[in-house]
Amino acid sequence: MGDYGRDIEFGYFLVPNAADPLLATARLADRLGIDLIGVQDHPYQRRYVDTWALMPMILAATERVRVFPDVANLPLRQPAVLAKTxxxxxxxxxxxxxxxxxAGAFWDAIEAYGGPRRTPGEARRALAEAIEVIRRIWGAERGLRFEGEHxxxxxxxxxxxxxxxxGIWLxxxxxxxxxxxxxxADGWVPSSSWAPPERLPGLNAVIDEAARAAGREPADIRRVYNVNGTITDGPGGGFLNGPAEQWADELTDLAVAYGMDTFVLWAEGDQETQLRRFAEEVVPEVRARVAAERAA
Known part of the structure; x- marks a missing residue:
């Protein structure tokens, strides 16, 4: 486990609060050169606009940034229709x-919205079935037939x-x-809140072993890391809580030593300030440092 050699990309985690200037923030991310915008998918949150209504609005309001659900709530999104959308x-x-x-979480809320309550095993099997259904809907074969548990x-x-x-990123x-x-799958989407750096080697190793067993290369799988923290002016206060220089050090290390290739900023504090500082002070420095490390 180490550097998989993939191109480094940067994203922004846009929380879909109905009261926030969501499209203005998306346009700013687009202008600043951010590669991706990720939107969490929790339809039962009363303060959120629906993710699948917001994402096409973002795509229509921007020119180059890519968009993805971070991550889609499968129990409330029927996979064939999800694939079509x-x-x-x-x-x-x-x-x-x-x-x-x-695969789903917050089962009380999912059930309250009419979705199924699944055990961990059921949720995992439903996820595997959904991947197959989605890929078939994206294919060319007609008269598709599939009979699964879910x-x-x-x-x-x-x-x-x-x-x-x-890409299907889990x-x-x-x-x-x-x-x-x-x-x-084509990618993995962990968050630093539950998968801190010290856990990444073990988690990546499970993915890599399964990829090799399936005849795939581990480097074929994108590693999209939601990074939660604050870019500050003062001294560092722990992982991803400090000045831009500290962020550049830590993200570079995550790329070349831990194999993560895409960093999605989940910022605390003023969102416009954090987004600008990330795009203008952190992103170019990480790109330069990773390129230098790889060249060496």
Whole structure:
């Protein structure tokens, strides 16, 4: 485990608070050169706009930034329709959509919204089935049939095709969902709040072993890290809580020593200030340092 050699990218975690200037913030991220905007998907949160209404608005309001659900709430999103929506957004935006996918959490809230309550095993199996359903809907075969424990296709028709090969990135933490990531997904989306750096080697190792067992290269799997913290003017106060120089040091280390290739800022404090500082002070420095480390 170490540097997988993938291109380094940077994103912004846009919390979908209805009272916030969501589209203005998305346009700012686009102008600042941020690569990705991730939006969490919790439909039962009363203060949030719906993620699948916000994402097309972001794509329509921006020119180059890519958008993904960070991560989609599978128990409340039927996978065949999810696949159709994802392909449509990708096609309409010129290839600017990726699909983060989660097995579900907060089961009381999901059940309150009419969704199923699943055990960890059921949630994992449903996630595996959903990946298969989604890939089939994105394919060219007609009259699709699939009979699973949780999902089925009964002569379904695919289409439209996405504008580019959409990545399926799993928000996974347990060993069996990590194995599923290595075996069947295109990316992994952990958060620093529950997967701090000291846990990353062990978690990455599970993904890598499963990838190799499936005949895949570990480097084929993107590692998208939601990084929670604050860029400050004063001295450092712990991991990802300090000046831009500290952030550059820590993110560079996460790339070249821990294998993470995409960093999505989940900022605390004034969002515009944090986003600007990240894009203008941290991102170019990390790009330069990672390039120098790799050249050496």
């Amino acid at each position: 994802a392909a449509s957004l990708d096609l309409l935006s010129g290839g600017r959509f990726e699909l983060g996918l989660g 999902y089925r296709l009964a002569g379904a028709q695919p289409g439209p095709r996405p504008a580019h090969p959409i 928000g996974a933490g347990g060993p069996k969902t990590l194995e599923l990531t290595g075996r069947a």
